[in-house]
Amino acid sequence: MGIxxxxxxxxxxxxxxxxLRPHARATTIQLIVSGRVDASNRDVVQTSLARFIKLGESMxxxxxxxxxxxxxxxxxxxxxxxxxxxxxxxxxxxxxxxTGRLLSRDAPLGFPLFRSxxxxxxxxxxxxxxxxxxxxxxxxxxxxxxA
Numbered sequence: 085m086g087i088x089x090x091x092x093x094x095x096x097x098x099x100x101x102x103x104l105r106p107h108a109r110a111t112t113i114q115l116i117v118s119g120r121v122d123a124s125n126r127d128v129v130q131t132s133l134a135r136f137i138k139l140g141e142s143m144x145x146x147x148x149x150x151x152x153x154x155x156x157x158x159x160x161x162x163x164x165x166x167x168x169x170x171x172x173x174x175x176x177x178x179x180x181x182x183t184g185r186l187l188s189r190d191a192p193l194g195f196p197l198f199r200s201x202x203x204x205x206x207x208x209x210x211x212x213x214x215x216x217x218x219x220x221x222x223x224x225x226x227x228x229x230x231a
Contacts, residue, residue, distance in 0.1 A: 094106075094107070097132050099119075099125050099128040099129045099132055100124065100125040100128050101119050101120050101122075101124070101125050102117060102118065102119035102120060102121045102125055102128075102129050102150065103117070103118050103119050104116070104117055104129065104132050104133065105118070106136060109144075109205065111142065111205070111208055111209070112141060112142040112143060112144050112204075112205060112208055113136055113139065113141045113142070113143050113144070114143075114144045114146055114201060115133055115136055115143060115144065115145050115146065116146045116149065117129065117133075117145070117146065117147050117149070117150040118149035118150055119149075119150065119151065120150070120151040120152075121150055121151070121152050121153070121156050121157070121160065122153050122156055123153075123156060126156050126159060126160055129160065130160055130163050130164060133145065133164055134164065134167050137164070137167050137168055137171050137173050137175075138171065140171065140172075140173060141173070142173065142174035142175065142176075142208050143168065143173055143174070143175045143176075144175075144176050144177070144178060144201060144204045144205070144208075145161075145164065145175065145176070145177045145178070145195070146177075146178045146201055147177060147178060147179050147180070147183065148178055148179065148180045152183055154183075154186050154187075157179075157183055157186075157187060158187065158193070161177060161187070161193045161194070161195045162193060162194060164194075164195070165193060165194025165195050166194065168194070169194065174208060175195060175196075176195060176196045176197075176198055176204040176207055176208070177193075177195040177196070177197050177198070177204075178197075178198050178199070178200060178201050178203075178204055179197055179198075179199075181199065184197055184199065
């Protein structure tokens with residue numbers, strides 16, 4: 085695993101044939117995975133992604149540009165979902181339509197699956213929105229004026 089700075093991509097983490105690019109958004113961390121994820125590098129990819137879970141911010145795992153084998157995608161998503169649950173980190177995954185169809189036939193994964201990053205961001209926006217009727221004004225305590 086190596087970390088390098090690319091002029092037009094930002095930081096790129098090399099995971100033996102797969103690449104991970106973190107992207108900080110306003111409310112989430114988007115982790116973009118590209119390249120091939122298979123049995124030879126899944127553990128490296130999972131370990132690299134787990135480092136970002138420890139930050140405690142909501143996470144979008146963007147796998148649209150990744151070439152995933154079915155069994156490796158299932159194992160990767162289930163392993164990361166378990167880690168997110170342990171750390172109480174809200175999470176979602178963005179998959180290309182082919183991978184999404186393959187995974188939707190299996191037992192439910194611990195990751196909410198979306199077709200686009202915009203849908204995943206909207207999901208986090210809806211889940212963190214506070215109803216207006218629950219807002220209340222709390223008076224600011226004042227220090228007594230000493231003369």
